[in-house]
Amino acid sequence: MAELPRHKVLLDEAEMPTQWYNIVPDLPSPPPPALHPGTLQPAGPEDFLPLFPMDLILQEVSGDRYVDIPEEVQDVYRLWRPSPLFRAHRLEKALGTPARIYYKYEGVSPAGSHKPNTAVPQAYYNAKAGVRKLTTETGAGQWGTALAFACSLFGLECEVWQVGASYDLKPYRRTMMEVFGATVHRSPSELTESGRRIRKDDPEHPGSLGIAISEAVEVAAPDPAVRYALGSVLNHVLMHQTIIGEEALKQFAKIGETPDVIVGCTGGGSNFGGLAFPFLREKLAGTMSPIIRAVEPVSCPSLTQGVYAYDFGDTAGLTPLMKMHTLGHGFIPDPIHAGGLRYHGMSPLLSHIYELGLIEALAVPQTECFTAALQFARTEGIIPAPEPTHALAACIREALACKESGEEKVILTALCGHGHLDLASYDAFLSGRMVDEVITADRFTASLADLPDVGA
Numbered sequence: 001m002a003e004l005p006r007h008k009v010l011l012d013e014a015e016m017p018t019q020w021y022n023i024v025p026d027l028p029s030p031p032p033p034a035l036h037p038g039t040l041q042p043a044g045p046e047d048f049l050p051l052f053p054m055d056l057i058l059q060e061v062s063g064d065r066y067v068d069i070p071e072e073v074q075d076v077y078r079l080w081r082p083s084p085l086f087r088a089h090r091l092e093k094a095l096g097t098p099a100r101i102y103y104k105y106e107g108v109s110p111a112g113s114h115k116p117n118t119a120v121p122q123a124y125y126n127a128k129a130g131v132r133k134l135t136t137e138t139g140a141g142q143w144g145t146a147l148a149f150a151c152s153l154f155g156l157e158c159e160v161w162q163v164g165a166s167y168d169l170k171p172y173r174r175t176m177m178e179v180f181g182a183t184v185h186r187s188p189s190e191l192t193e194s195g196r197r198i199r200k201d202d203p204e205h206p207g208s209l210g211i212a213i214s215e216a217v218e219v220a221a222p223d224p225a226v227r228y229a230l231g232s233v234l235n236h237v238l239m240h241q242t243i244i245g246e247e248a249l250k251q252f253a254k255i256g257e258t259p260d261v262i263v264g265c266t267g268g269g270s271n272f273g274g275l276a277f278p279f280l281r282e283k284l285a286g287t288m289s290p291i292i293r294a295v296e297p298v299s300c301p302s303l304t305q306g307v308y309a310y311d312f313g314d315t316a317g318l319t320p321l322m323k324m325h326t327l328g329h330g331f332i333p334d335p336i337h338a339g340g341l342r343y344h345g346m347s348p349l350l351s352h353i354y355e356l357g358l359i360e361a362l363a364v365p366q367t368e369c370f371t372a373a374l375q376f377a378r379t380e381g382i383i384p385a386p387e388p389t390h391a392l393a394a395c396i397r398e399a400l401a402c403k404e405s406g407e408e409k410v411i412l413t414a415l416c417g418h419g420h421l422d423l424a425s426y427d428a429f430l431s432g433r434m435v436d437e438v439i440t441a442d443r444f445t446a447s448l449a450d451l452p453d454v455g456a
């Protein structure tokens with residue numbers, strides 16, 4: 001009997017990786033340090049203490065290649081991990097491509113995305129440090145849900161500033177966070193100086209991730225019982241997400257495949273880094289040679305159109321300065337449908353890796369993304385979150401190029417979340433109300449002119 005086509009590659013719970021991978025020591029040069037905004041000197045652990053517990057600060061600056069995943073965290077991971085690796089047979093057939101398309105599906109988590117991979121350890125280390133409450137921002141609503149879930153498991157309170165556009169469009173994300181016990185505010189809010197300043201001019205302001213971060217940081221920093229948790233951007237967050245790539249490596253080994261192209265969407269860089277870094281380790285070691293490509297929205301193109309400079313991580317300028325690809329901390333992206341990609345900057349680690357020429361980047365307009373999402377949903381059966389539709393669009397571009405050239409490339413992407421609570425965006429697309437923003441460089445002139453001056 002002919003062998004039936006395999007749709008998914010599964011790992012047993014016992015095969016789940018037990019260490020996160022830190023790519024920093026394997027890079028040809030380390031990323032530039034974060035700077036204290038007052039002294040402009042490299043920020044030390046004490047500069048981060050008002051925001052994060054020491055365990056996470058040490059992970060942020062760690063030079064160790066591997067960090068053990070605590071037993072308590074592994075135990076929670078096993079609620080949904082290892083996550084499946086799918087082969088997109090039906091999508092391949094619909095495209096008529098000789099390429100083999102694989103996607104690592106993170107929508108199986110309680111929040112519906114990759115975000116609990118870092119929410120759980122962040123809640124764990126904060127609880128261990130005796131913290132009472134975590135504050136955070138959320139753009140897509142996925143991160144807020146993930147942190148609310150993680151806090152509920154470790155007995156922490158959770159207060160979330162949800163970006164206004166997301167709060168208005170996704171009421172059930174708020175409900176989900178509340179089910180897990182969190183308190184949720186529309187950002188910008190009246191509760192903080194950062195929020196009030198913006199609401200003075202525009203009470204209906206759609207908000208941005210940068211503004212919501214300012215609000216959450218402003219509340220956490222002065223209170224020793226409260227800490228802040230970030231869902232992306234930082235080294236330790238990307239490191240927690242490497243469980244995705246480590247699992248995918250094992251899954252590829254099981255079927256004797258290696259990827260030729262890896263594509264992932266980038267907001268702050270965490271699902272992309274999480275998938276790509278273990279493969280990049282192998283590439284740097286010479287065991288495989290995939291092209292690794294980051295995909296961002298045309299409306300918020302930090303990697304492809306931003307400058308590589310020191311900037312604040314938030315709009316109000318409350319965080320340490322980080323060297324990253326940025327459109328300027330004052331840049332407010334249009335309220336596009338992929339709320340998780342509306343961030344003015346990019347992870348400093350990923351930015352550095354991009355500068356080293358180890359990854360490529362491209363920007364895709366949202367209607368192409370949703371066209372790809374429909375094609376994916378109608379063949380593979382999963383409705384993607386708006387963010388990974390960017391990766392799917394790039395995946396389809398690559399698969400169609402293979403159709404032209406006849407190449408049988410192996411393409412791997414992260415389907416980092418489902419879109420079950422993003423149906424308003426699908427509705428906008430299906431009813432023809434979704435438009436692509438035409439964006440020219442002058443859109444960033446003002447915000448780029450306002451970058452902090454760190455000298456030569």
Ligand SMILES: Cc1ncc(COP(=O)(O)O)c(C=O)c1O
Nearest residue numbers: 142232267268269270271340417
């Ligand atoms: C489903 C999903 N994908 C991607 C992102 C973008 O973040 P990152 O680049 O850190 O993966 C988000 C952020 O909220 C998200 O919710």
